[in-house]
Amino acid sequence: MRRNDLWDLNEALQHPGKKVAVDIVTELAEEADIDLLKPIEGYLEAVSTGNLLLLTGEFKTKCVVECARCGGPLEIELDFKMEEQFPVEGVPSIYSHDDYARVVAEEDYPLFDDNNLIVEALIRQGLLTETPLQPLCQFGWDGPCPEAAKRLAAKALKEQSHPLGKLSELLQPEEDAE
Ligand SMILES: [Zn+2]
Known part of the structure; x- marks a missing residue:
């Protein structure tokens, strides 16, 4: 099955210097790790220098994360820019009759399917980079957090209502002394 989030970049790749752009709205349907409150909205622009494909973009969204201290839900606004570059090989078709420019394939985490950008894979990467590792609610690390x-x-x-819980702690074998 073909993905429906592919962006054909031949227009840029075969015409170095020509800028192409696309508006994007996505909910990252395949993303289980990120709880989005609204779709990610933004745009991407691409231009080829001949041997590099430059991609820039800007996105915003709102998502829910867990406070690193209390585990409470936290709504955060994310506003992020992306700047990526990918090596290009081959001669653009406007300069050649039997060749064309191609994005060099990456092996570990492919963002391209031939000359088509897998838009959601790129945005997912950007989003994961932007999501704070230790988000904190308004009480921070030190404030008394209700x-x-x-x-x-x-x-x-819970411990009180399970008296056996305490007992089982006592019954646990002691660690071997060395
Ligand atoms: Zn908290």
């Missing part, structure tokens, strides 16, 4: 306190209380309650 969400963190609630979780602690719930945990304490």
